[in-house]
Amino acid sequence: MRKTTYQRAAREAIREALLLDERVFVMGEDVSSSTGLLGEFGPDRIRDTPPSASSFVAAGIGSAVGGMRPIVEVSAADAGLPTLDQILTNAATLRHMSGGQLTVPLVIRMVSGRNWLAHDIGGWYAHVPGLRVVAPATLEDARGMLWTALEDPDPVLLVEHSSLHDTRGELPEDTRPTDIERAIVRRAGSDVTLVGYGATLPVTLIAAEELGQRGVAADVVDLRCLLPLDEHTILESVGRTRRLVVVDEGRRGGGLSAEIAAGVAERAFYTLEAPIERVYAKRTDTGTRLPAPAEVVEAALRSVG
Structure with missing residues (x-):
């Protein structure tokens, strides 16, 4: 383990x-500075681009179709709309439109939450x-998801919330590629299911500790993959706890929390012993505020009665 x-x-x-793979290269605005890898790999594989995200994402799509494995970095997701x-x-349609003849093995890294708007970009692209x-x-997951994503024949959008970047902890020396298909239970419990992802996972774990x-006892599910959703893991957890609280980076209308709540209501309605609770981002005078642990605790306590 190392810090x-x-x-x-x-x-x-x-x-x-x-x-590991000579086909991999990184492209984006000022990536030579953000990655610090220009000296080791040179400008052919660490490619700084003009500040035109639509142009360099298009170039990444073309190179992926041509057999390369590009990592395209969009440092501010809101500016990358x-x-x-x-x-x-x-990127998302070429496999279908070509009848499966073309694949787009492209990874796009987007950083969300860097400005006052703080839109839930992952929820939009889902x-x-x-x-x-x-x-x-x-x-x-920050260490292990990228390689798995690069092996996927379809485009993968890897969304990192800026509030997580300074998170400190211990990482095993032999970190392996991470599963990007299934959610994972981060904390086991039998009284209520708390579902979070990205920047809301730390919030959810703090709430679970207070609960x-x-x-x-809260069962904490980390979605990890927003599209497609691993509904099986969510339903398994709800089957154990019979209660659900969804903690969403996005706002109330049309977000992931709505999709998860609707899916559980459709498939496990008679399992539930309390209404589904949703805790979501709030618009304030200074922008958008992520859910707070106290709000998650309050929702969970309402659920358990």
Whole structure:
């Protein structure tokens, strides 16, 4: 075990990918500075681009179709919204439109939460069929998700919330590629299911700790993959606890919490012993505020009665 940060773990993942596969290269605005890998790998594999996200995402799509394994970095996801056209109408559809003849093994790293708007970018892109959208919330996932994503034949959007970048912890020396298909239970409990992802996972774990001190055992599910959703793991947990609280980075309308709540209501309605609770981001005078642990605790206590 060694101490590191989330941001360093993500950088190590990029370096390992570059070492393992000569087809891998990194492209984006000022990536030579953000990765610190230009000196080791040179400008052919660490490619700084002009500040035009739609252009370099399009170049990444073309190189992926041509057999390369690009990692395209969009350092501020809100500013990268012009890339939606390239991602939605090209990257996500080429396999279908070509009858399976073309694949787009592209990884796009997006950092959300860097400005006052703080939109839930992962939740937005989770509406796009043909993509895989993942949200690493732990050091292990920041280190292990990238290689798995690069092996996927379809485009993968890897969304990192900026509030996680300075997270410190211990990371095993032999961190392995991370599963990007299934959610994982981060804390076992039998009284209430708490579902979180990305920046809401630490909030949810803090809430679970406080609930434990009050005699309520929370089962904490980390979604990890937002598209497609691992409904099986969520339903398994709800089957044990019979209660559900969803903690969402996005706002109330049209977000992931709504999709998860609707899915559980459709498939496990008669299992539930209390209404489904949702805790979501709030709009304030200074922007958008992520859910607080106290709000999650309050919702869970309402659920257990």
